[in-house]
Amino acid sequence: MIQQVEQPLIEIHDLTVTYHRKPVLWGIDFTLPKGIIAGIMGPNGAGKSTLIKAMMGLVPVGSGYVKLFGEDLKEVRAKVSYVPQKESVDWDFPASALDVVLMGRYGKLKWFQRPRKADRDVAMDCLKKVGMEAFANRQISQLSGGQQQRVFIARSLAQDADLYLMDEPFAGVDIATETAIVELLKEMTSEGKTVVVVHHDLQSAENYFDWLVLMNLRLVASGPIKEVMTKELLQETYGGKLNILTTVTDLLNKQDFPIREK
Amino acid sequence: MFNYSILFNPNVMYVVLGCLLMSVSASTVGTFTFLRKKSLIGDAVAHAILPGICLAFILNGTKNPLYLIPGAFLTGWLSILLVDAITHHSKIKQDAAISIVLSVFFGTGIWLLTVIQHSGMDNQSGLDAFLFGKAAALTSFDVWVFGIVALLLIAAIWAFYKEFQLLSFDKDFAQSIGYKTQLLELLLSGLTVLAIVTGIQAVGVVLMASLLIAPAATARFWTDKLHVMIFIAILISSVSAIIGASVSYIAPSMPTGPWIVMVLSLCAVLTFIFAPHKGIVVKWLKQRRNQQQMLEENILKTFYYLTQTTPDSDKAYFKLTDIQKQRSLRESELNKGIEALISEGYIEKQNDQYYTLTKEGLHQGKRVAHLHRLWELYLTEYLRIAPDHVHDDAETIEHVLTPELQERLEIILGNPEIKPEVK
Numbered sequence: 001m002i003q004q005v006e007q008p009l010i011e012i013h014d015l016t017v018t019y020h021r022k023p024v025l026w027g028i029d030f031t032l033p034k035g036i037i038a039g040i041m042g043p044n045g046a047g048k049s050t051l052i053k054a055m056m057g058l059v060p061v062g063s064g065y066v067k068l069f070g071e072d073l074k075e076v077r078a079k080v081s082y083v084p085q086k087e088s089v090d091w092d093f094p095a096s097a098l099d100v101v102l103m104g105r106y107g108k109l110k111w112f113q114r115p116r117k118a119d120r121d122v123a124m125d126c127l128k129k130v131g132m133e134a135f136a137n138r139q140i141s142q143l144s145g146g147q148q149q150r151v152f153i154a155r156s157l158a159q160d161a162d163l164y165l166m167d168e169p170f171a172g173v174d175i176a177t178e179t180a181i182v183e184l185l186k187e188m189t190s191e192g193k194t195v196v197v198v199h200h201d202l203q204s205a206e207n208y209f210d211w212l213v214l215m216n217l218r219l220v221a222s223g224p225i226k227e228v229m230t231k232e233l234l235q236e237t238y239g240g241k242l243n244i245l246t247t248v249t250d251l252l253n254k255q256d257f258p259i260r261e262k
Numbered sequence: 263m264f265n266y267s268i269l270f271n272p273n274v275m276y277v278v279l280g281c282l283l284m285s286v287s288a289s290t291v292g293t294f295t296f297l298r299k300k301s302l303i304g305d306a307v308a309h310a311i312l313p314g315i316c317l318a319f320i321l322n323g324t325k326n327p328l329y330l331i332p333g334a335f336l337t338g339w340l341s342i343l344l345v346d347a348i349t350h351h352s353k354i355k356q357d358a359a360i361s362i363v364l365s366v367f368f369g370t371g372i373w374l375l376t377v378i379q380h381s382g383m384d385n386q387s388g389l390d391a392f393l394f395g396k397a398a399a400l401t402s403f404d405v406w407v408f409g410i411v412a413l414l415l416i417a418a419i420w421a422f423y424k425e426f427q428l429l430s431f432d433k434d435f436a437q438s439i440g441y442k443t444q445l446l447e448l449l450l451s452g453l454t455v456l457a458i459v460t461g462i463q464a465v466g467v468v469l470m471a472s473l474l475i476a477p478a479a480t481a482r483f484w485t486d487k488l489h490v491m492i493f494i495a496i497l498i499s500s501v502s503a504i505i506g507a508s509v510s511y512i513a514p515s516m517p518t519g520p521w522i523v524m525v526l527s528l529c530a531v532l533t534f535i536f537a538p539h540k541g542i543v544v545k546w547l548k549q550r551r552n553q554q555q556m557l558e559e560n561i562l563k564t565f566y567y568l569t570q571t572t573p574d575s576d577k578a579y580f581k582l583t584d585i586q587k588q589r590s591l592r593e594s595e596l597n598k599g600i601e602a603l604i605s606e607g608y609i610e611k612q613n614d615q616y617y618t619l620t621k622e623g624l625h626q627g628k629r630v631a632h633l634h635r636l637w638e639l640y641l642t643e644y645l646r647i648a649p650d651h652v653h654d655d656a657e658t659i660e661h662v663l664t665p666e667l668q669e670r671l672e673i674i675l676g677n678p679e680i681k682p683e684v685k
C-alpha cells in the first residue's frame with residue numbers, strides 16, 4: 001500500500017543507498033504531505049537512519065533523488081531540522097545542556113558571529129518546552145540518557161524549522177515526557193509544520209502519527225496510519241522478527257489499541 | 263651559583279618567546295585534536311614532517327625556515343590525508359593506519375637524512391636537530407616567522423570557534439545545517455600540521471605529540487567548558503614553555519624541549535592528583551570525611567541507645583568501655599571520635615571516666631537511630647527482606663539518607679518507634 005500525494009512536502013524518488021557496495025536502501029519511492037506527523041518504522045537495521053541521513057544529504061546517494069518543499073536540500077536547508085540518533089555523539093564533550101541547544105541557532109549565525117542574547121532566550125525557552133530548564137547549566141555527561149535525548153529535541157526546536165526529521169527522539173525518554181513532547185509536536189503540525197519521526201513502539205504509534213511509513217531495506221507501505229497499520233503489512237515489515245511480531249499480532253487480534261498501559 | 267641575569271640577555275629572550283609562541287599555538291589547536299579523538303594523529307604528523315624537511319633542504323640547500331616549513335607542511339598534511347584514506351577505504355582501523363603511515367614516513371625521513379649527511383652538502387649540520395628540537399639555537403628571524411604562524415593559528419581558531427566546536431561535537435548535525443564539514447576538517451588538520459611544524463622546532467619530533475595533546479588533556483580535568491578549557495591549556499603550555507626554556511639556560515647543559523615536556527608532565531601529574539571532582543586527593547578527602555562522619559554518628563547513636571536504656575535519664579553517664587561493649591571499636595578510633603564530638607559540642611566529659619550527651623548530641627543520636635529504624639522497616643515491610651538480614655544494610659544507609667528521603671520514608675512508614683539495640 002503506497003499512497004502518493006499531490007504537491008508533496010517530501011518527495012523521494014527511486015532512492016538507492018549502498019555502503020561499501022552493500023545495498024541498504026532499495027528503490028525507495030514515496031511522498032509525504034504537509035502538516036502531518038509521520039512515523040517511520042521497521043526492524044533494527046531496516047535502514048531507517050540511513051533513509052533520514054540520505055534525506056539530509058549525509059550519505060552518498062546511489063541513484064534517485066530527494067526533494068524537500070519541491071526543491072533540493074541545499075535551497076531549503078534553513079527550513080529543515082535534523083535530530084541524529086543520540087549514540088552518534090560523544091557526551092563527554094565539554095559543553096552544558098544550554099550550549100548544545102544553542103547549537104540549534106548556529107545555522108542562523110554568520111561566520112565569526114557568536115550566539116546573541118536573543119539566541120540564548122530561544123535556547124532557554126526550548127529547554128523549558130522539554131522540561132529541562134533546571135538542567136541548563138549541567139555538563140551533558142552528567143545527564144541521564146533520556147535527558148540527553150531531550151536536549152537533542154530542544155536543539156531541534158531551537159532551529160525553528162518547518163520540517164523536522166527526528167531519528168528515534170524518544171529512545172530512553174520516560175512516558176510522561178514523551179507524551180508532552182508529542183503534544184508539542186502535534187501543536188506544531190497544526191501550525192503547518194511537518195514532523196517525521198523514526199519510532200520503535202507500535203503500541204503508541206497509532207496515537208502519535210497521522211501517517212506511517214513501513215520499511216525493511218525496501219519500502220513496504222506508506223499512507224495514512226489507519227490504512228497502513230494492518231496485520232499483513234506489519235507482518236511483511238517485521239516478518240521473521242518473531243518477538244515483536246507475536247506481540248503485535250496478539251495486539252491486533254484484539255483489533256483495538258489500548259491508549260496506554262497504566 | 264646560577265647566573266640569573268642571563269635570562270635577560272636578548273638571545274635568551276628570543277628563545278623563551280619562541281618556545282612560548284609555539285607551545286601556545288600547539289595547545290590551542292591541540293584542544294580540538296584531543297576532543298576529536300585524533301590525539302595519535304599528532305604523533306604521525308610529527309614524524310611525517312621529517313622527510314618534508316629533508317626534501318626541502320635537498321631542493322633548496324638552505325635551512326631557512328621559510329623554505330623548510332612548506333616542505334614539512336606538505337608531507338605532514340599528506341600523512342593525515344593518507345591515514346584518513348586508509349581508514350575510509352579499507353578495514354584497517356585508525357590506530358593501525360597511523361602506525362603504518364608513521365613508520366613509512368619517518369623511515370623515509372631518516373633515510374633522506376642519512377643521504378644528506380653523506381652527500382657532503384655544506385651547512386647540512388644541524389638538520390638532525392629536528393629530531394630532538396633546537397630551541398636553544400633559535401634566531402630572532404626564526405622567532406618572527408614562528409610568531410606570525412602562531413598568531414595566524416590562534417586567529418583562525420578564534421574566528422572559526424563555533425564551527426570547530428560543532429564539528430568536534432556533532433559532525434552530522436554540522437553538515438545538516440549547511441556547514442562545509444569537509445572544508446572545515448581540512449582547515450583544522452591544516453592548522454594542526456602548521457602547529458606541529460612550528461612546535462617541532464622547540465621540542466623535536468619525538469616529544470611533539472605531548473606538546474600538542476598534554477595541555478588539552480590536563481585542562482579537561484579542570485573544567486567542563488570549552489572556552490575555559492582552551493584558556494587553561496594555553497596557560498599550562500605557556501607556563502611550561504617559560505619554565506622549560508628558562509631552566510635550560512640556568513643550567514646550560516640541559517636541553518630545552520625535554521624540559522618543556524617535563525614541566526607539562528608535572529602539570530598533568532599534579533592535575534590527576536589535585537583536580538576538583540576527579541582528582542585523587544579530593545576523592546581521598548571525601549572518603550576520609552565520610553569515615554569520620556560514620557564514626558561520629560555511630561558513637562552518638564550508641565550513646566543514645568544507652569541513654570534510652572538507663573531508667574533515670576539524669577544519670578546517663580557512661581564510660582568508654584560501655585560503648586565498646588555495644589560496638590566493637592578500636593580504642594584509638596573511639597578516642598578520636600569522642601574528642602571530635604566533644605569539640606563539636608555533642609558530648610561532654612563529666613570527669614576522668616564518664617561522658618554524657620549534650621541536648622544536641624541526644625538529638626543527633628536519636629536522628630541516626632531513627633533513620634536506622636526507618637530503613638530496617640522499609641526493607642522488611644516493603645521489600646520483604648527477612649528481619650535478621652536488614653541490620654547490616656541499615657548500618658550503612660543510616661549515614662547517607664537525606665532529609666528528603668527521610669520524609670518520604672516517614673510518609674510511607676509513619677513515625678515508628680525506635681527499638682534500642684543494646685546487647
Ligand SMILES: Nc1ncnc2c1ncn2[C@@H]1O[C@H](COP(=O)(O)OP(=O)(O)OP(=O)(O)O)[C@@H](O)[C@H]1O
Nearest residue numbers: 019020024042043044045046047048049050051085
Ligand atoms: N556507516 C556504515 N557502514 C556500513 N554499513 C552501515 C553503516 N551504517 C549502517 N550500516 C548498515 O546499514 C543497515 C541499515 O542501518 P541503519 O542504521 O539505517 O538501520 P536502522 O533502521 O536505523 O536501525 P536501528 O533501528 O537499529 O537504528 C544495517 O545493516 C547496517 O549494518
Ligand SMILES: [Mg+2]
Nearest residue numbers: 048049050085
Ligand atoms: Mg537507526
